[in-house]
Amino acid sequence: GAVVSQHPSWVICKSGTSVKIECRSLDFQATTMFWYRQFPKQSLMLMATSNEGSKATYEQGVEKDKFLINHASLTLSTLTVTSAHPEDSSFYICSARHRGRDTGELFFGEGSRLTVL
Amino acid sequence: AQSVTQLGSHVSVSEGALVLLRCNYSSSVPPYLFWYVQYPNQGLQLLLKYTTGATLVKGINGFEAEFKKSETSFHLTKPSAHMSDAAEYFCAVRTPGGYNKLIFGAGTRLAVHP
Numbered sequence: 001g002a003v004v005s006q007h008p009s010w011v012i013c014k015s016g017t018s019v020k021i022e023c024r025s026l027d028f029q030a031t032t033m034f035w036y037r038q039f040p041k042q043s044l045m046l047m048a049t050s051n052e053g054s055k056a057t058y059e060q061g062v063e064k065d066k067f068l069i070n071h072a073s074l075t076l077s078t079l080t081v082t083s084a085h086p087e088d089s090s091f092y093i094c095s096a097r098h099r100g101r102d103t104g105e106l107f108f109g110e111g112s113r114l115t116v117l
Numbered sequence: 118a119q120s121v122t123q124l125g126s127h128v129s130v131s132e133g134a135l136v137l138l139r140c141n142y143s144s145s146v147p148p149y150l151f152w153y154v155q156y157p158n159q160g161l162q163l164l165l166k167y168t169t170g171a172t173l174v175k176g177i178n179g180f181e182a183e184f185k186k187s188e189t190s191f192h193l194t195k196p197s198a199h200m201s202d203a204a205e206y207f208c209a210v211r212t213p214g215g216y217n218k219l220i221f222g223a224g225t226r227l228a229v230h231p
Contacts, residue, residue, distance in 0.1 A: 006160075034218065043207065043223045044161075093160055095219075104149035104168050104211050106219055108160040 001027050004096050006109035013084055014117055020080045021112045023094030029074035030096035034106065035067075038091040050077050074099065084116045119144045119210050123222035130229055136180075136195040138225045140208030143189065149211035150191040151219065152182055154204050161207065167191060178202070203229045 003026040013019050023033055032051050036044040048064075050056040050071035058064045066088075068080040077096075081088050091113050095106035124139040142148060149168045153161040165176025172184040182193045191208060208222040 004160075041226075044221045046218065046220075049218060091158075095161075103166070105151060105163055105166055108153075108162070110160045111158065113158065 002098055002101075002107045003027055004030075004094065004107045004109040006092075006094055006112045008112060009110060010113050010115075012115045012117065015085055016083055018080055018082045019084055019114060020078055021092055021094075021114070023077045023079070023096070023109050025075045025096045025098075025107070028096075028101075028107075029099040030077075031074065031099045032097040033071055033077040034095045034097075035069060035077075035079050036093045036095065038093060038111075040091075044093060047079075081114065084114070086116045089114055089116045119148065119212055119220050121208050121210050121220055121222035123206075123208050123225050125225055126223060127226050127228065130198045130227070132200055132229055132231055133197050136193070136198045136202065136227065138193040138206050138208075138227065140182075140191045140193065140222060141189050142191065142208075142210045144210060147186075150182075150184060151209040151211070152176065152180070152191075152193050153207045153209060153221075155207065155224075156204050164193070164206075198227075198229045200229050200231070203227055 005024045007022045035047045038044050047062045048056045048058045050069045056069040071077040093111040095108045120143045122141045151166045152164040165174050167184045175181045180195045207224050209219045212218045
């Protein structure tokens with residue numbers, strides 16, 4: 001149990017376009033989801049925390065108008081990279097907190113690799 | 118603020134040798150600590166965690182870690198490395214209260230050679 005799925009796994013887009021990445025908790029409800037960004041051979045950097053039904057909380061230095069996060073239900077959060085540029089190319093990973101199971105751990109999706117041409 | 122330091126960005130061991138990946142943390146309150154493993158182009162998989170209770174925790178794939186409060190450490194070990202253990206390993210600490218925000222260390226890439 002506690003499976004998190006991301007879609008798409010890979011996406012290539014042209015500069016200036018917008019890309020949406022979905023994060024779904026398949027077999028549990030997630031009150032909180034987290035979006036991370038990972039550059040090659042580096043650690044995960046937290047971008048934002050999203051709670052179902054409320055606005056996301058962004059980490060310092062993350063542009064909220066560029067990285068739109070929506071958490072419309074207890075099983076789905078989306079990250080939209082607006083007007084993408086090559087420097088936005090990265091590996092984006094979501095994670096979810098299991099509602100009702102406060103063991104501290106987060107459950108991670110498989111990641112989505114974005115390449116902006 | 119909490120932070121995690123992983124000593125050694127790259128560790129190389131022979132197959133069958135002991136694996137030791139170091140992690141030190143800073144926290145003003147008792148933390149929850151985690152080790153995750155990441156294979157290329159994949160998400161993170163939990164190896165083990167410490168929340169409360171026994172300080173020596175056992176995880177999957179033969180890994181274990183010991184929480185040492187006096188040393189603020191949570192080093193990951195495995196008695197005998199396998200080729201399949203080659204991956205990136207991340208130590209993480211949970212922030213107190215709030216929404217389970219995890220702070221990650223920089224990661225350690227483990228290479229296992231024959």
